[in-house]
Structure formats: C-alpha cells, structure tokens
Amino acid sequence: MKKIAFIALLSTLLFSCSKVKDGEFILEGEAKGIANGKKVVLHKQDDSLGMIPIDTTSVKDGKFTFKGKVKEPFMHLIQIEGINVETFYTILETGEIKMVIDKDSIQKTRISGTYNNDEMQSFTDKRNEFQATIKEFEYKNQSKLAIAQNENDQKTIKQLQADYAVLQKKLKDYVVKYIEGNPKSYISTLLIGSLFAEFEPDLQLIEKYYNGLDESLKNNTEGKKILKKLKEFKKVDVGKRAPDFSAKSPEGKVISLKETLGKVTIIDFWASWCAPCRQENPNVVALYNEFHAKGLNIIGVSLDEDATKWTEAIAKDGLTWTHVSNLKKWKDPIAVQYGINSIPKTFVLNSFGVVVAKDLSGKELRAKIEELLAAK
Structure with a gap:
C-alpha cells in the first residue's frame, strides 16, 4: 500500500511541475543584448488580413513572456523592437515553450520545449x-x-x-x-x-x-x-492549366494530352452511345478539317466500355483526330479527373495547356477557335 501511495504521490508531483494545463501555453523568451522596455509583439497569420498582432509585452531583465490558450498547433511570429529582423517563428501549442534570441547573433536563435517546436x-x-x-x-x-x-x-x-x-x-x-x-x-x-x-x-x-x-x-x-x-x-476551370493525362488509343498506343497540344487544342469528352455527341460530331469534323492545318488539334476522350463500338463510331463519323479511352464509362479516370458528369463536354486549351473556354459547341465553339487562331 505504501508503495502504491508513493507512486501516486510522485505522479501528482510530476504533473504539478508543469506550469500549464491542456490547451494552454507559456512562451518564455530570453532576449540577450536587448534593452529593458523594448516592445515584443506576438503575431498570428490571418488568411484575409495577413499578420495581425494578438498580444504585446516588453523585455524585462533580458526576458519576456507570453501566456494564453490554444486549440491546436499554429505558426506565430514574434517581432522585437530594435532588432533588424522581421520575425522569429514559433508554434504555439499546449506546453512550455522556450525561445532564446541573441541580438548580436540572430542566426543562433533557438526554439524548444514542445514537440512541434523541437x-x-x-x-x-x-x-x-x-x-x-x-x-x-x-x-x-x-x-x-x-x-x-x-x-x-x-x-x-x-x-x-x-x-x-x-x-x-x-x-x-x-x-x-x-x-x-x-x-x-x-x-x-x-x-x-x-x-x-x-x-x-x-x-x-x-x-x-x-x-x-x-x-x-x-x-x-x-x-x-x-x-x-x-x-x-x-477543378478544371477557365484560367487553370489542364491536368495532363494519358490513355490508350484504339491501336493500343499510350498517348498523353501533353504530346497532342497544338496552338489550340480541344479536349472532347464523348461516347459512341451518346446521341447528342454523335449529333455534334459533324460540326466538330468540319471545324477540324478547316482549322487543323492552322494549328487546331483535338483529343477525343471516350466514355465507352465496348472497344468495338468505340472504333466503329470513330470510323463511321469520320473522326480523324487523336482518340484515347480507358473503356470504363463514367469511371474513366480521365473523366473523374476532369469532373465529368455529362457529355458531350469540351475544354479549349491554348498552346500552354491553359483552359481558355469550356462547354462550347456549334457556332460558339467555331467562333472561339477562329478568335484564338487569329490572335496567333
């Protein structure tokens, strides 16, 4: 019984040695060579407002202290008046944090005391x-x-x-x-x-x-x-670089978007079973025949499952541009990557692979291609 009581007492003493409770912090700083009264400001990064001051103290007898509560580890910055360094970094988290700053040797600043600061x-x-x-x-x-x-x-x-x-x-x-x-x-x-x-x-x-x-x-x-x-x-959107992808062509060759880029490139998501896609194909064929020599490339990404039906549709509709498919219908990884939930779906890219338009068809698509190629 005495042994158990001693262990319990020892645990209590060890726990009580800590100056903080869960969710609290103490930051004790040693400011070597920094005069008494110099202001020390603690800042927190705010995504909207930038660095905002959340507490201020002063150097006294070469030391300064901040105390407070924290919900989670988060990076903070400290500025000290009179030191020609913008900030010193510390991660505020539960525990006792130690910081040593030497005015004459800023590079030797040390932070320790808690897991993340160590x-x-x-x-x-x-x-x-x-x-x-x-x-x-x-x-x-x-x-x-x-x-x-x-x-x-x-x-x-x-x-x-x-x-x-x-x-x-x-x-x-x-x-x-x-x-x-x-x-x-x-x-x-x-x-x-x-x-x-x-x-x-x-x-x-x-x-x-x-x-x-x-x-x-x-x-x-x-x-x-x-x-x-x-x-x-x-999220693939106008103004963003189109994610690269690769898949097999009808001939079994692996082809990537990157290697098919032209002055202007259309990514055309379609399928042999998609009636609106097949109805739009003659317009795309006419567009390609007219502008391919001027720099228009097209890569068709099919959401087919049946390779035979896919290749038959390509031949029947006269789609002479590059084609790829994983033959997984809506589970096609390229379709998932591009967030495709309906077809036909088009993305128009410039020569750098940046999306400049999407969801265009017919006259609107033609006008956009004419505009982009005329600007080259």
Whole structure:
C-alpha cells in the first residue's frame, strides 16, 4: 500500500511541475543584448488580413513572456523592437515553450520545449546546413561560371549546372524524407502546403503526402487548407492549366494530352452511345478539317466500355483526330479527373495547356477557335 501511495504521490508531483494545463501555453523568451522596455509583439497569420498582432509585452531583465490558450498547433511570429529582423517563428501549442534570441547573433536563435517546436528547430538546423552548402558552392564558383559564360565554355557551364542541381536535389530529398517520416509533425503540413507554389504542382504526390498525415493534422487548420487546395486545383476551370493525362488509343498506343497540344487544342469528352455527341460530331469534323492545318488539334476522350463500338463510331463519323479511352464509362479516370458528369463536354486549351473556354459547341465553339487562331 505504501508503495502504491508513493507512486501516486510522485505522479501528482510530476504533473504539478508543469506550469500549464491542456490547451494552454507559456512562451518564455530570453532576449540577450536587448534593452529593458523594448516592445515584443506576438503575431498570428490571418488568411484575409495577413499578420495581425494578438498580444504585446516588453523585455524585462533580458526576458519576456507570453501566456494564453490554444486549440491546436499554429505558426506565430514574434517581432522585437530594435532588432533588424522581421520575425522569429514559433508554434504555439499546449506546453512550455522556450525561445532564446541573441541580438548580436540572430542566426543562433533557438526554439524548444514542445514537440512541434523541437521538430521545427531540428528541421531548420538541417535545412540551414543544406542551404549553407549551396551558398558556399555559389560563392566558390561564381567567378568560374562568369568566365565560362564569357568564353562560351558550354562543358564547364553544364558541369556547374549539374553539380548545383545535385545540391538542390539533396535539399529537396531531405524535405520529402521529412514529410514521409514525420506524419505527426505540424511542420509536415507546412511543407506539403508549400508544394502548391510550384509551377505545375504534382497533385498526386501532394495527395499522397496528405493521406499519410496523422488524423489530428488532417483535422488541423493547415490540414484542412491542404484538402481545400487539392479540391480547388483538381477543378478544371477557365484560367487553370489542364491536368495532363494519358490513355490508350484504339491501336493500343499510350498517348498523353501533353504530346497532342497544338496552338489550340480541344479536349472532347464523348461516347459512341451518346446521341447528342454523335449529333455534334459533324460540326466538330468540319471545324477540324478547316482549322487543323492552322494549328487546331483535338483529343477525343471516350466514355465507352465496348472497344468495338468505340472504333466503329470513330470510323463511321469520320473522326480523324487523336482518340484515347480507358473503356470504363463514367469511371474513366480521365473523366473523374476532369469532373465529368455529362457529355458531350469540351475544354479549349491554348498552346500552354491553359483552359481558355469550356462547354462550347456549334457556332460558339467555331467562333472561339477562329478568335484564338487569329490572335496567333
């Protein structure tokens, strides 16, 4: 009995040592070299308003403190009066957070004390190592590159570019490895979210990373943002780049949208069993015959299930452009990707693969094609 009582007492003492309860945080900062009275402002990112101040304190005896409540981990920023650095990052979450800032050595700022802040510091340290290596390479080779460019020394230029690409890939590989290996880290959600900023985001890869996250992060604000963006990017609309796809032609050759792009391209979703599609086909045939030589390409995506009926319809209607199909009717992955729930359905793309019009047929489609090709 005495042993049990002692263990219970010890557990109580250990628990009581914490300064915070669940849903609360204390951020204790050490401000080395920063004068008393200097203002310290805590900011939170708002999607509509940008950075908004949520609390203010002052440095006293080289220290500052913020206390409050949190519902979930969320990135915040700290600004200190008199320091020529815009912000210091911290993730507010339940627990005791420690921050050390040295006015004379800003790069040595440290954040710790809770799981996500420890993870952020560890990730930042490793990322900084890769970035330092890249900067060192740039510094050591800038003169060599300048000379090679001046002398049109393509061999040296290509070698330097290749070496630089290797260093960048190491950093990218580290980020990927971190995401895959840390499904419970808030940092992973920020890294996944940053992938949307690429010129052509790899939506399948982003979705894979999102699906690998812990459920707690999927339900976090950042996790919900990722899911929302995935849905937005997947929606094929005017002004957005048409997602690439590939499928087999009637001859069994795998053909992609990317390789069929012309000055203007029509993606035509149809099927042999679709009466309105077949009625529209003569108009599309006339359009193609008139404008193909001027840069119009068409790729037909059939929602057929029967390959024979598909190929017979192509021949009977005289559809001489590129055709592909997965022969899965409404479950065709391209149709799912493009959100197709009725046919005929058309998307008109410019030479860059960006959707400039959709759902056009007959005279309206002809007028749009004439307009786009005339502008070339």
